[in-house]
Amino acid sequence: MDILSLSAVELGKKIKAGEISAMEATQATLAQIEKEEPRIHGYVTVDAQGALKQAEEIQGKIERGELTGPLAGVPAAIKDNICIKGRLTTCSSKILSNYKPTYTAEAVEHLQDAGAIILGKTNMDEFAMGSTTETSYFGPTMNPHNVGHVPGGSSGGSCAAVAARECYYSLGSDTGGSIRQPSSFCGVVGLKPTYGTVSRYGLVAYGSSLDQIGPITKNVEDCAAVLTAIASWDKKDSTSVKREDYDFMGSLKADVKGLRVGIPADYFTEGLNKEVAEAIRAAANVLKEQGAVVEEFNLSLVKYAIPAYYVIASAEASSNLERFDGVKYGYRAKDYEGLHNMYKKTRSEGFGAEVKRRIMLGSFVLSSGYYDAYYLKALRTKALIKAAFDKAFENYDIILAPAAPTTAPELGKSLGDPLKMYLSDIYTVSVNLAGLPGLSIPVGKDEKGLPIGMQLIGDHFQEKTLLRAAYTYERVTGKEAR
Numbered sequence: 001m002d003i004l005s006l007s008a009v010e011l012g013k014k015i016k017a018g019e020i021s022a023m024e025a026t027q028a029t030l031a032q033i034e035k036e037e038p039r040i041h042g043y044v045t046v047d048a049q050g051a052l053k054q055a056e057e058i059q060g061k062i063e064r065g066e067l068t069g070p071l072a073g074v075p076a077a078i079k080d081n082i083c084i085k086g087r088l089t090t091c092s093s094k095i096l097s098n099y100k101p102t103y104t105a106e107a108v109e110h111l112q113d114a115g116a117i118i119l120g121k122t123n124m125d126e127f128a129m130g131s132t133t134e135t136s137y138f139g140p141t142m143n144p145h146n147v148g149h150v151p152g153g154s155s156g157g158s159c160a161a162v163a164a165r166e167c168y169y170s171l172g173s174d175t176g177g178s179i180r181q182p183s184s185f186c187g188v189v190g191l192k193p194t195y196g197t198v199s200r201y202g203l204v205a206y207g208s209s210l211d212q213i214g215p216i217t218k219n220v221e222d223c224a225a226v227l228t229a230i231a232s233w234d235k236k237d238s239t240s241v242k243r244e245d246y247d248f249m250g251s252l253k254a255d256v257k258g259l260r261v262g263i264p265a266d267y268f269t270e271g272l273n274k275e276v277a278e279a280i281r282a283a284a285n286v287l288k289e290q291g292a293v294v295e296e297f298n299l300s301l302v303k304y305a306i307p308a309y310y311v312i313a314s315a316e317a318s319s320n321l322e323r324f325d326g327v328k329y330g331y332r333a334k335d336y337e338g339l340h341n342m343y344k345k346t347r348s349e350g351f352g353a354e355v356k357r358r359i360m361l362g363s364f365v366l367s368s369g370y371y372d373a374y375y376l377k378a379l380r381t382k383a384l385i386k387a388a389f390d391k392a393f394e395n396y397d398i399i400l401a402p403a404a405p406t407t408a409p410e411l412g413k414s415l416g417d418p419l420k421m422y423l424s425d426i427y428t429v430s431v432n433l434a435g436l437p438g439l440s441i442p443v444g445k446d447e448k449g450l451p452i453g454m455q456l457i458g459d460h461f462q463e464k465t466l467l468r469a470a471y472t473y474e475r476v477t478g479k480e481a482r
Helices: 008-017 022-040 048-063 106-113 156-163 180-186 220-230 274-289 302-323 339-350 353-366 371-392 418-423 429-434 463-477
Strands: 043-046 075-079 117-122 169-174 189-192 212-217 260-264 293-297 398-402 438-445 451-458
Touching (some): 008 048, 022 043, 048 117, 106 117, 106 169, 106 220, 156 169, 156 180, 169 220, 180 189, 180 451, 260 274, 274 293, 274 398, 274 451, 274 463, 302 353, 302 371, 353 371, 438 463, 451 463
Parallel strands (some): 075 169
Antiparallel strands (some): 189 212, 189 438
């Protein structure tokens, strides 16, 4: 039996049945990490001894009947901007390269309660600012399907680790597509939940009104299982939403009869790669053949999403990153004269180019004389984008679209042109601006063998509808990341 080929839920069942032990699964995964990491660089830190110790403890709890959930004993990875007490949490930045939190993120605590074995922390774009995982202080992550290409970002390490079978699932964060776009590039399933569904407590903030933690998995069933484990109301997070039902596993039915699917015609215009467009339309036809009602419509406001997003996200980032100044924790410059010089040198040396660019942009749009012209206008645009989605969901149950305009670009081709990199998020940022759930699922490959992802977008709190549509597609086509 090839343990690594199993999905997270399949592995959990075999561990519960006594066919495989949690230690065996962990040892197999650690061996895969040792084999693949020189090629992929998906992790910032791996705690092999800690993982084996966790596995031994969890195996005992499973045998005593204390842990009965579907993820008990299954090895997982966590994006390096999600805190774990006493473990390095660097956000792939020099300024936090020695930071060990004194608390654990709520979402990670839920996984630990479910019996997850935490292998390590995955690489990412610095402070989640980037679309390629090339802005990491620790160096880029490579796409497992072709190491000459990027895995996407900012959750590129989390997606690459799942695709390379270096873990059974992972957690990422999504501010403007940072789960869905790299999931598309790496050929895995990635879900950005409705804003407020998963606690942000313990997630190092980039854009507080946009950030959301979500699962990255091999298939849709695993995605539902992980979301069920991590979703909750949390009094420690003022943006957390109390929902009536957190059982997402119950939505897994291969049935889309009568489901109304809208395809935004304005997403299929100039800039969309031909092979990506063909794969998305072919996937839409699969749902249509299964009984869904599929039709095109105009979503509008697409061209305003990128500028509105980057104004708002950069403004929030400039505020959130003020705390990193070398005083209480993190990196501090060695040679300085006085307090203000220490601030300047620490931040100049500690932050990378992309982070500095966004801090400067954010500070500019919030400054006196420009606040009304840029920031307030972006907030009004955000409201219009949400209204456009609200109108669309009066007619459709889900919106079907590309996750990215192309497949994964070559390493080194994106950082030289930041605007081009920003435009790669054109199909994903609107979802965050409107606080909606979005899911990326693999639907094919291009002529180079690079994965293509389809994005399904739902109305607020309609993750179950997205999971049902994605599960139906997956069952019919048999396309899973194995």
